[in-house]
Amino acid sequence: MAFAASLAQLQAEASCPICLDYLRDPVTIACGHNFCPSCIHQRWEDMTEIVQQSPTSGSQRKMQEEMPLCGKHREVLIRFCEKSLELLCPQCMGSLDPPDQPLVPIEEAAASQRGVLKRCMGVITEYLKNSVKVYEYQGANILAVKRKMNKWRNKLDYECNDLKYSLEIEYNEFDNDLLVEENNVEEKLIENGRQISYHMFRLSNRLSEIEEKCLQTDEDLLTGIESIHNSYEHRESPDIFSYKLEKEIFTLPPHYLGLHKMINTFQADLTLDPETAHPDLLISRNGKQATYWIPDGILNPQALSSYPAVLSSEGFDAGRHFWVVTIGVAGECSLGVCKESFPINTLISPSTSNGCWTHTFGPFSIPKEIGVFLDYELGEVSFYNLKTCSLLYGITATFRGKLMPYFSIVSSESLTTSIIRV
Structure with missing residues (x-):
């Protein structure tokens, strides 16, 4: 009896509840029952036709009308493809x-794509901030060009004053x-500013x-999301115009150049060589400045019997050499060259003969800057x-x-003589 009962149960489990025949390519549904694929497919088609023919309430009909449908198959969209970035209906899913x-x-x-879009917003916001900074920087460059041009124009005015x-x-x-x-340069900067402004407008x-x-x-967000991704991925920023002005774009007469x-x-x-300096000359530590100075009006006895002078530490026995002397205040000074053996700071008067x-x-017509040129x-x-x-x-x-x-300071007043490199 037990064997017969077990055999009967096994035959029941191996039979399809719809066609009552033995199962062919059986499939198991969520409730645990087994069916033939063709039987259950036919049964679902019959139920679908019944549901479609049955009357629906106004709220149900409105809900169905509001649900987005596949533009190709006119069926409800139920899945989203993360590879193609599009919504799919059951038929679309079957033809992948x-x-x-x-x-x-x-x-x-939708939750995933919303997170992606928020990250995109953050990146675009940073791009927009950077574009604003570049736009402001280019505006400052325009002012810088104007200031530099004004500076050069003032320099030109100054240098051409005596040659008017x-x-x-x-x-x-x-x-x-x-x-x-x-x-x-201003036109290029302005045009570049327009490009950056337009880029900012597009980003905004x-x-x-x-x-x-x-x-x-969710459905509207995912609809057309691919175009937003494409436009975001193919964004291009305008090139930044970088200007470089020539140091001087003007030329001056041949003797000036x-x-x-x-x-x-x-x-x-x-x-300046402090070892050769007159007692009334103060030599700066860097050897670039000599100052004629008499403390409290007390004259040095040697000052009455010599010319306050000092020699350079460097000498020349060939070649061409140019140096510049800057005169601090009004007074007299003597400049030139002398033999290495010439006795300075003595009663011997400097002259070509010795x-x-x-x-x-x-003392009153002395230039502020004097250039001395030696062609040996x-x-x-x-x-x-x-x-x-x-x-x-x-x-x-x-x-x-x-x-x-x-270098000799021939004056009883305080005088500063600076030797500078040009």
Whole structure:
């Protein structure tokens, strides 16, 4: 009896409850019952037809109408493909190629994509902030260009002041060149600013679109999400225009340029030798400045019997050399070169006959900056007013032996003489 009961139970389990025949390719549903695939498929189709033909309430019909449908199959969208970034209906899911693409429920996909969009908002916000900074920076560059151009224009005015009549035509050309360069750079900066402004406008619109998207329902948010991703991934920022102005875009007359070229080519970095300095001359620690100073009006006995002078630590026995002397206040001074053996700070008067080639300046017409040029082989010592770029005086001689740059303050007043490198 027990065997017969077990056999009967086994036959029941191996039979399809719908066709009552033995199971063919059996499938098990969630409740644990077994069916033939064709039987259960047919039964579901019959039920679907019955449901479709049965009348629905107004609320149910409205809900069905509001649910998004597949544009291709007109069926309810039930899954989201994370690979193709689109909503799918059952028929779309059945035609996937490959069929194992990642599909997730709409609620889960919406939550995930909303997080992605919020991160995108953060990144775009940073891009927008950076664009604002660059825009403001380019605006500051325009002002910087104007300030630099004004500085150069003021420098041009100053240098051309003493050459006004002979340089009037050249000055107008220089000023026009500055204006053209200024306008050219300003136009480029303004145009670049427009591009950055338009880029900021696009970023702001994109940010607004994403903000509105995030507020939509899950289905609306996921609908068209691919286009937002594509526009975000293919964003391009405008190139930043970087300007570089020439140091000087104007030229000056040949004698002016010749002097500056001579200074730059033959400049000599001199230091004063305190061992050769007169007692009334104070030499700075760096050897660049000599000050004539009498404490409390007490004259040094040696000052009454000599010329307060000092020599440079450097000497020359060949070549061309240029150095600059800056005069601090009004007074007299003598500049030039002398033989290494010339006895300075004595009663012997400096002259060409005893090996000292100098020129005295002042007391009231002394330039603030005097350039001294030595051409040893040519036998010339020349003195220049650096403010007007003009020749003041020249000495011609035949040099032998080592020559030392010579500085003498011929005045009873305090006077500062600074030797500077040009």
